[in-house]
Each structure stands twice: as structure tokens, then as C-alpha cells.
Amino acid sequence: MIDGQKIKDTRKKLGISQQELAQGITTQGTVSLLERNSTSPRGDILAKIIARLNLKLEDVVVDNEVxxxxxxxxxxxxxxxxxxxxxxxxxxxxxxxxxxxxxxxxxxxxxxxxxxxxxxxxxxxxxxxxxxxxxxxxxxxxxxxxxxxxxxxxxxxxxxxxxxxxxxxxxxxxxxxxNLDDNVFWSLFIWKSLTTYYYRMKDFDKCAEILTKAEEFSNRHLTPVFVDSLYYTNALVLHDKSGKWTKEAIGYLLKSWSFATFSDNKRNIKKTSDILTEIGYLPK
The missing domain is CATH 1.25.40.10 (Tetratricopeptide repeat domain)
Incomplete structure (x- = not known):
């Protein structure tokens, strides 16, 4: 197995970002997954990453309880x-x-x-x-x-x-x-919780601000993590601000339903399906 923490620590010691490490080799998302031990890239990709960090294969290949x-x-x-x-x-x-x-x-x-x-x-x-x-x-x-x-x-x-x-x-x-870029999963998790809080407090402007930031961050990292939940909250904010299901709000609701279906998030599938059925976008 690959010791992602060793790669991460060496990258930080050299003062380069995940994007800089990935440039010309792979995607920033792959580097992020590699550092979290969530992927094993192709041998040629791994070799180039290790070379850029001035490491040897034996420096990063381990198999232990960690x-x-x-x-x-x-x-x-x-x-x-x-x-x-x-x-x-x-x-x-x-x-x-x-x-x-x-x-x-x-x-x-x-x-x-x-x-x-x-x-x-x-x-x-x-x-x-x-x-x-x-x-x-x-x-x-x-x-x-x-x-x-x-x-x-x-x-x-x-x-x-x-x-x-x-x-x-x-x-x-x-x-x-x-470093948010080094913690993609958790950053989106935290923003999801924050948007729920600001929505419940009816601070729709602050909620929308964080939703925009989270969506841009998600797109930049090419990840669908929590996107269905973020789109759902965005749909609710737009609905509550206008008092009706506008075209834009329904668009976010449909995107939420699509991503929830893709990720098999049954709770969000039900929430979005119920609303879409009620307003006539899905058959009863």
C-alpha cells in the first residue's frame, strides 16, 4: 500500500500545493485521494509524483495497521x-x-x-x-x-x-x-452543516454565500460529495426568499434529485422526490 501521509508531509515540506504536484501528471483530485490513502494510481503516475517529491518507491510503499x-x-x-x-x-x-x-x-x-x-x-x-x-x-x-x-x-x-x-x-x-484543498471531504461536510444552520436561522443571504462558495469549491475539485444536500438547501433558500417554486429553485431541486439518485442517498432522494411530485415534476 501507498503511505499517503508521507507524500502529503513531503509535499508540504517542499512548500508546493496539491495542484502544483499534480501539474502535468494527473489531477489535483487524484493527489488528494492519494494523500488520504483512498486510491492507488497507475504505476507511471505514482512514479512521476514520487520523482517530483525527490522520494524513492520504498519511501512510500508500506503495509501496516495505520x-x-x-x-x-x-x-x-x-x-x-x-x-x-x-x-x-x-x-x-x-x-x-x-x-x-x-x-x-x-x-x-x-x-x-x-x-x-x-x-x-x-x-x-x-x-x-x-x-x-x-x-x-x-x-x-x-x-x-x-x-x-x-x-x-x-x-x-x-x-x-x-x-x-x-x-x-x-x-x-x-x-x-x-488548508481547505487538503480537506475536500471535510470542508464540504462543514459547509453543509453551516448552510443548514443559516437556513434554519433564516439568514438566507449568508446561507446563499456559503452555498455559492461550496459549489465553486466542489466544481474545482470535481467531486460530487454532499452536492445533493447543498443543491437541496439552495432550492429551499430560493423558494423561501421568493415564496414560491421559481424556475431557478426547481432547477436546483432537480439537480439535487439527480445527484442523490447518482450517489444512492435514499434520504435525499425521498425529500426531493416528495417536493417534485407535489409540484408536478414527477408522476404521483
Missing amino acids: LTAQRYLDEADKLSMNNQYEQALASLKKIEKLTDKEQEAHYLFIKTNAIMWQTRDFEDALFGFNRILQMRNKQDDVFTVLATCELGVVYLERGELDKASFYFEQVPNLLTNI
């Missing part, structure tokens, strides 16, 4: 993305041992988030997300941002809007401390 754990963590990420929480938890159970501190935070985040939505037990979720903040000890990393954001989600679901705002309003500043 990479095995990462494979299951990435699997759980993808399942959680489509609200398949039971399957995500099953993937986490395959992990026998965690020795990497970042992986420990990753594991706890996925587990806490999955159980929260599966059981609606928000009290335990508060404990889990606060535990991540203690583990990271105020480090400027993506799991600090994720835990802070999801504490806002918990309080939003509990109807405690002042507490929800306390956490959500910290998130934009926290995001400036991480």
Missing part, C-alpha cells in the same frame, strides 16, 4: 455521506487498533456522528464531540473544526439556538486555520 485503519475510516466516511450509519459503524468495528492520534479523532468523530443520527441521542453526542476537542487540545486542525461545528448541530437539533450560534459562529474563523 494504513489498514485509514482504509476502513475512509470507507466509513463514504457510508456516512449517504446516511448509511449502520454500515459506517460496521466498518469502524473492523479496525483492530488505533495508534495514530489523528485517526483516533477521525474514528471518534465518525462514530459519534453516526450514532447521533441513528439514535437521535444528542446527549451522548455532546460528550463525544467535546471529547474530540479535549483530545485535539485546541490544535488548529480539521477535527477541531468538525467537533465545534457538530456541537452547533447538536444544539440546533435540541432547539437551543443561542448555544448553537455560539459554536457555529466560531467555525468560519476556525476554517481559516486549515
